[in-house]
Amino acid sequence: MGNPDVPETMPSIVREFETVQLGDARLHQRVRAVVARLSVAPGESFPDSLKTEAELEGFYRLLGNQRVSYGALVQAHSEQTLERMAGHDTVRAVHDTTAVAFDGDGDGARKGLGPLNGKDTQGFLAHATLAVATDAINQPLGLLGLACWARKASALSKSPRKKNRTGSDYARVTDKESTRWLRQVEAAEQAVGDRTSLLHIMDREADAYPLLCAMVEQGHRFVVRMARDRNVSELAEDEEEALDDGARLRLSEALVELPIRLSREVVLTQRRAGPVPASKRAHPERSERSATLGVGARRIALRRPYYLPELAEELAVNVVLVQEIDTPAGEEPVAWVLATNEPVDTPDQIAAIVDHYRARWLIEEFFKALKTGCALETRQLESFRSLTNALALFAPIAWQMLLLRSLSRLEPNAPAERALNPTQLKLLHQHQPKKLPAQGATVVDALYAVAGLGGHLKRNGPPGWLTLARGMQTLLMLETGWNAAVANSAKTKGEM
Numbered sequence: 449m450g451n452p453d454v455p456e457t458m459p460s461i462v463r464e465f466e467t468v469q470l471g472d473a474r475l476h477q478r479v480r481a482v483v484a485r486l487s488v489a490p491g492e493s494f495p496d497s498l499k500t501e502a503e504l505e506g507f508y509r510l511l512g513n514q515r516v517s518y519g520a521l522v523q524a525h526s527e528q529t530l531e532r533m534a535g536h537d538t539v540r541a542v543h544d545t546t547a548v549a550f551d552g553d554g555d556g557a558r559k560g561l562g563p564l565n566g567k568d569t570q571g572f573l574a575h576a577t578l579a580v581a582t583d584a585i586n587q588p589l590g591l592l593g594l595a596c597w598a599r600k601a602s603a604l605s606k607s608p609r610k611k612n613r614t615g616s617d618y619a620r621v622t623d624k625e626s627t628r629w630l631r632q633v634e635a636a637e638q639a640v641g642d643r644t645s646l647l648h649i650m651d652r653e654a655d656a657y658p659l660l661c662a663m664v665e666q667g668h669r670f671v672v673r674m675a676r677d678r679n680v681s682e683l684a685e686d687e688e689e690a691l692d693d694g695a696r697l698r699l700s701e702a703l704v705e706l707p708i709r710l711s712r713e714v715v716l717t718q719r720r721a722g723p724v725p726a727s728k729r730a731h732p733e734r735s736e737r738s739a740t741l742g743v744g745a746r747r748i749a750l751r752r753p754y755y756l757p758e759l760a761e762e763l764a765v766n767v768v769l770v771q772e773i774d775t776p777a778g779e780e781p782v783a784w785v786l787a788t789n790e791p792v793d794t795p796d797q798i799a800a801i802v803d804h805y806r807a808r809w810l811i812e813e814f815f816k817a818l819k820t821g822c823a824l825e826t827r828q829l830e831s832f833r834s835l836t837n838a839l840a841l842f843a844p845i846a847w848q849m850l851l852l853r854s855l856s857r858l859e860p861n862a863p864a865e866r867a868l869n870p871t872q873l874k875l876l877h878q879h880q881p882k883k884l885p886a887q888g889a890t891v892v893d894a895l896y897a898v899a900g901l902g903g904h905l906k907r908n909g910p911p912g913w914l915t916l917a918r919g920m921q922t923l924l925m926l927e928t929g930w931n932a933a934v935a936n937s938a939k940t941k942g943e944m
């Protein structure tokens with residue numbers, strides 16, 4: 449029934465941890481018990497969702513345990529992600545970094561955290577790789593990787609020395625954050641092997657010559673948004689070699705008067721301004737609007753920066769220019785320059801590049817689900833180890849909420865059975881009969897019914913992560929109770 453790519457029911461979170469490897473049977477048992485409890489209450493604080501003192505005590509001990517690491521916890525979830533990728537020819541690996549921030553004052557410094565880009569905040573950075581299907585609904589399949597780190601206090605970019613640093617100075621730094629992109633690309637490729645072809649999607653942070661070079665050389669497929677107006681060369685007609693001097697120019701010059709090969713109508717989502725001026729420039733505030741995008745593409749050679757003499761002198765890539773046409777007054781026009789090693793010969797191929805990049809928003813949503821829905825940033829945990837362990841435990845729960853919302857947005861008329869299991873639908877119908885009819889309910893009905901359980905009012909527009917998480921919590925509690933009751937009655941009656 450339905451699309452074979454989409455699971456018939458929401459999978460059980462507990463399954464994500466069945467394969468967790470911590471080298472200690474009692475720890476395994478503990479992790480599974482904790483996850484079973486947390487999936488019932490993703491938006492609650494720990495003390496509310498873990499009822500007894502002993503459980504709470506044990507939970508903090510678990511998260512701070514030297515033998516529990518977020519890597520091992522995420523590994524188990526990633527193995528399930530790999531299984532969900534079966535049967536997909538190409539899966540996007542969407543990479544991005546998010547800052548997990550905590551107020552610097554109040555509870556005092558947490559162990560192992562570092563400065564972030566805001567004032568009075570401490571925290572850590574999480575770099576995630578989310579698998580996203582190339583099907584009609586961009587189904588999120590789960591995490592393929594997660595890396596967390598805290599900056600050292602000296603890394604704060606306020607010092608004039610760092611501000612005036614040149615490209616060649618930076619090239620000599622060996623442990624810079626940008627190397628995480630390639631490390632995670634290689635880790636994902638290795639984990640996936642040849643069962644599926646990965647296509648790596650990255651935003652402007654990933655516009656680094658060494659990374660692009662490595663992906664081209666190793667044959668890893670990518671679509672990366674470019675941040676810099678690089679030096680480029682025209683390529684000779686028949687060969688992958690740049691023409692001699694004289695043909696050198698800036699990328700922006702090479703894209704002037706690029707013929708528009710296709711145009712697309714898209715809805716641009718609302719975006720709120722970022723917390724600091726720098727991010728306001730990079731991500732200006734905007735309200736939701738529909739836009740016409742004109743798209744052109746060409747092949748060109750990127751020139752190696754002078755401070756990286758050990759790398760290839762030039763790098764042939766395809767460049768796709770996406771530009772908004774007739775932008776309304778007062779709005780910043782959309783303009784993306786995407787670099788890719790995917791073909792751009794036909795309008796369909798060019799359109800595919802735009803679709804791949806637009807699927808990137810799912811990782812932003814995943815981070816929102818993780819941080820807002822699971823109320824991660826307010827949890828009272830005291831160290832880098834316990835906070836990153838909590839993040840890893842919540843990752844599959846956030847993924848599950850993302851799956852429900854993605855289905856509702858992108859295939860609103862799909863039957864509700866595609867997003868929720870039969871028990872959940874039965875219970876939702878009992879508790880929200882007007883929102884979820886017994887027959888013919890859609891995934892949108894299911895979304896509003898779940899959000900309704902979380903206190904959401906339809907006149908307030910689409911539900912946010914918080915109400916959705918609260919509704920999901922109630923539904924999972926109802927389901928757990930229902931399952932317990934069924935198991936109990938089966939026992940007494942000696943049947944089923």
Ligand SMILES: [Mn+2]
Pocket residue numbers: 544545651653
């Ligand atoms: Mn980013």
